[in-house]
Every structure is written in C-alpha cells, then in structure tokens.
Amino acid sequence: MRWIWAILCLLAAPATAQTVLYDWSEDACARWDIPDTPARFWREEGGVALVAGSESSRIARGPDPFTLSRDCGVVYAxxxxxxxxxxxxxxxxxxxxxxxxxxxxxxxxxxxxxxxxxxxxxxxxxxxxxxxxxxxxxxxxxxxxxxxxxxxxxxxxxxxxxxxxxxxxxxxxxxxxxxxxxxxxxxxxxxxxxxxxxxxxxxxxxxxxxxxxxxxxxxxxxxxxxxxxxxxxVDGVVSTLSSVVADASGGWLAVTPRTVSGRPGLWLQRSDDLIHWTEPELLAALPLLWRRDCAAPAVYAYPALLAPESPSRNFDVLDGPVWLTAVRMPLDGACRVGPERDLVAWPLTRRAEGGFAEIPLP
Structure with missing residues (x-):
C-alpha cells in the first residue's frame, strides 16, 4: 500500500513554478544571444557570474544567481x-x-x-x-x-x-x-x-x-x-552528464537529460567513485529537445545542479538549498525551436534516503 500513498502524495503536491534566471525577451543582447549550454556559475568579487550562452559567449553578473545583468560584450567565439x-x-x-x-x-x-x-x-x-x-x-x-x-x-x-x-x-x-x-x-x-x-x-x-x-x-x-x-x-551512463557535483553529505551527483522506460525528463545519477553510476532517478518529467514531443508547448535541455550557498567558488559542491536549472525552448507550429529560449530553475527537495524528490510540475 505504500506505493498508493506515494502516488496520492504526488497528486496532492502543489505544482512547483519555474524561476526564470535569463529571460530572452528582456535580457538578450542580440537575436541569437540565447542560453545554449548548461548554466555555469562562479564567484567573483562582489557577487557571482554566469555563462550559459550561444556560440558568441557572454557573461552575466549579479549579487546572486537569481539577480543577474547581462554584459553584452562577447568573451569568446x-x-x-x-x-x-x-x-x-x-x-x-x-x-x-x-x-x-x-x-x-x-x-x-x-x-x-x-x-x-x-x-x-x-x-x-x-x-x-x-x-x-x-x-x-x-x-x-x-x-x-x-x-x-x-x-x-x-x-x-x-x-x-x-x-x-x-x-x-x-x-x-x-x-x-x-x-x-x-x-x-x-x-x-x-x-x-x-x-x-x-x-x-x-x-x-x-x-x-x-x-x-x-x-x-x-x-x-x-x-x-x-x-x-x-x-x-564509465559504467551506467548512456547520455550526457551535463552537471556533476560533490554532495556535502558524501558521494557524487550528476544530472542528465534522457528517456528511461519511455519517460523523457531530467534525471539524477549517483556515484561513489565517478566510474560506476547508479540507475537514474527522475527529477523532472519534461519533453526533451532531442526526443521532441511536437504536442508540447516547449522542450528542455542542458540541465545543471545549483547550490547558491555552495562553499566552493565554482559551485561544484552541493550544500544547503539545491536548484535544478535547464533551458526552456518553445516549439513553433512546425515543431521547431528558435531563439526564444529562457534559462529556468526549480527548487529541489532532498529525500531522507538520499537524492531528491521528483519535482511536481503543472
């Protein structure tokens, strides 16, 4: 009966809203200034910086990961x-x-x-x-x-x-x-x-x-x-590990976009040695860019884990609250993606047995 209780709890859980970290309609410096990679944060004097850009890479800066301003200067192409x-x-x-x-x-x-x-x-x-x-x-x-x-x-x-x-x-x-x-x-x-x-x-x-x-x-x-x-x-990995971090409680956590048993989404895998990885655990059931559901309003790609209170200047250690970030891409009537892409985030909830609970999405 425990599985019935788990399903009822999931159905009763309120949906988790997305937090927008980069809004293309407001933040873009050019039409194709888009988030097109996983979000990479680091600490600089006075705050944090982010690169998650297109083939003309630009940096955003601010006091924290949720309050950023885009610098329109191209740092690499x-x-x-x-x-x-x-x-x-x-x-x-x-x-x-x-x-x-x-x-x-x-x-x-x-x-x-x-x-x-x-x-x-x-x-x-x-x-x-x-x-x-x-x-x-x-x-x-x-x-x-x-x-x-x-x-x-x-x-x-x-x-x-x-x-x-x-x-x-x-x-x-x-x-x-x-x-x-x-x-x-x-x-x-x-x-x-x-x-x-x-x-x-x-x-x-x-x-x-x-x-x-x-x-x-x-x-x-x-x-x-x-x-x-x-x-x-390495063992147990069949898709891109786009974000790998040390958990302050021990071990390694990685997030990957893939389809498991017909379910597309963003998944978590765990390891003690970086060579052998566990079976994936679902973080967010979402349509994916490379396994496109043309009936969906948007598809997702490039996930990453973010701990704003990480003790590491490179945010490669999880401690304190944890967020899942990804790039959201609306689909047009021909099932294509364009430049209208946003970097979004959801808060994660830790489970007592390790890992994180699946995000209840609308």
Whole structure:
C-alpha cells in the first residue's frame, strides 16, 4: 500500500513554478544571444557570474544567481575555420574553473560542420558534424583565448568527408575537483575504436595535461594526434552528464537529460567513485529537445545542479538549498525551436534516503 500513498502524495503536491534566471525577451543582447549550454556559475568579487550562452559567449553578473545583468560584450567565439584539423569552427564555452590565484580557465565544445565548408559529401548538418573539446584561458582584458597546445579531446583519426553521422567528443560537463585533481566528463559518439558513452578526464590541480580513463587508470591521451588514444566510457551512463557535483553529505551527483522506460525528463545519477553510476532517478518529467514531443508547448535541455550557498567558488559542491536549472525552448507550429529560449530553475527537495524528490510540475 505504500506505493498508493506515494502516488496520492504526488497528486496532492502543489505544482512547483519555474524561476526564470535569463529571460530572452528582456535580457538578450542580440537575436541569437540565447542560453545554449548548461548554466555555469562562479564567484567573483562582489557577487557571482554566469555563462550559459550561444556560440558568441557572454557573461552575466549579479549579487546572486537569481539577480543577474547581462554584459553584452562577447568573451569568446569560434573562428569558423574551414580546416577540420584546427578545431576552430563554431565554439561554445561549456566548462569553467576559477583558480585560487584568480586565474580563470574554461573548456569549449567545438563543432565542425563540413556541409558549411564543402568538405562533406552528405551535405547534411548531422551527418557532417565532427566535435572536439579545447582549452581556453581568460586574458587580462576579460576575454578568452585558446590555450596553446593540442585539443583536450579529439579523435585520433582525420575527418572523413564520407562520414554519415556525427563523430567526436561532445558537451563537456562542468569542471569539478576531487582531491588533487580536476575532472570533467565529455560524451563520445561511437567511431572507430571509440565506444559510445561518457568519458571521464582529469588533470593535476596545479596544471598539466588532461588524461582520460582507459578502463584501468587515467592514461589515455585524447589530443587528436595520430598516436592518440580513445577513452573507456564509465559504467551506467548512456547520455550526457551535463552537471556533476560533490554532495556535502558524501558521494557524487550528476544530472542528465534522457528517456528511461519511455519517460523523457531530467534525471539524477549517483556515484561513489565517478566510474560506476547508479540507475537514474527522475527529477523532472519534461519533453526533451532531442526526443521532441511536437504536442508540447516547449522542450528542455542542458540541465545543471545549483547550490547558491555552495562553499566552493565554482559551485561544484552541493550544500544547503539545491536548484535544478535547464533551458526552456518553445516549439513553433512546425515543431521547431528558435531563439526564444529562457534559462529556468526549480527548487529541489532532498529525500531522507538520499537524492531528491521528483519535482511536481503543472
């Protein structure tokens, strides 16, 4: 009978309203100044900052995550280079890390679209897509430059003009700390020796090269060179881990957009070691961008966990109240999304047994 009581409680729970963190109709600096990545917050002198932008990345600042003003200056954009070996076509800042010495670094998700440059036989967006991840660093002027050296994650074989589906390493998670190392997840599509799944990379905290989990240790070099390696995906993850944080009570929590047993939504997974992950737990039943329900008024993507009272300047530790953020995208009559996108958030309620209760939505 306990399951009947749980259903009755869920039905009786009042719906949780969305809080809007970025309102495109009021905050956009340009038509395509849109939230198009998971929200990444960090603390600066006098308040907090946020990047969750388009391929022309901009920063919002304010006293707290819920009171932000957009700075319309572009801090980074890709170079639209037609050469796939340069990893510099279209780029989005996806991950950020503010060091104790004030130096600031980031990772960018870089898309190469061969159909735009006449280098792909298929002449199709998805079929011609190759992805990589590069490292950035902030200049004294506040913009970002590409860090010299090879990419953080790129396939060890050349772009194939005859490819018929997207390939590469995609959608870096936030950068997060575990002991003396920084970590980040990237998602790999199956290609050659690379299996599909979530790749875990780490590098020493003071500095150094990123290395990926190879099934036994962190020895895989994903630098895209002909002698480079591929990663061994971690266990239990079949979709992008867009936000990974340490829980103050212990262990790791990650949020991912996926469909489980026919239910699309934003899901939580837990781990004690970052390599083995639990079965997903539903946080919010919502229609998703990549599994589009054309009858829905809007679809959602790019979730992240946010603890406004986190003791970490990079918000990679959950303590105190926790929120789930995501990007909401209205659908038009042809089931398409446009620039009208908002960054929204819902408060989460912790469960006694761990994790969070499902958000009661309207």
């Amino acid at each position: 890709g170079g639209h280079d037609p050469d796939p070996t340069q990893n510099d076509d279209r780029a989005w800042i996806h991950s950020t890390w503010l060091r104790p010495d004030g130096r600031f670094e980031a990772l960018a998700h870089v898309e190469y679209h061969g159909h735009r440059h006449g280098t792909c036989l298929a002449e199709d967006y998805a079929a011609c897509w190759r992805n990589s991840v590069i490292a950035l660093e902030r200049t004294d002027a506040g913009r970002f430059d590409r860090r010299p050296g090879p990419p953080v994650a790129a396939l060890p074989f050349p772009y194939d003009p005859a490819q018929t589906r997207r390939t590469g390493y995609f959608n870096p998670s936030n950068i997060f700390r575990d002991g003396d190392f920084l970590h980040v997840f990237v998602f790999a599509e199956a290609s050659g020796a690379q299996a599909r799944g979530a790749c875990l990379l780490r590098r020493p905290l003071p500095g150094g090269e990123w290395r990926a989990w190879d099934g036994e240790g962190f020895a895989a070099r994903l630098d895209g060179g002909p002698d480079g390696d591929t990663c061994a995906p």
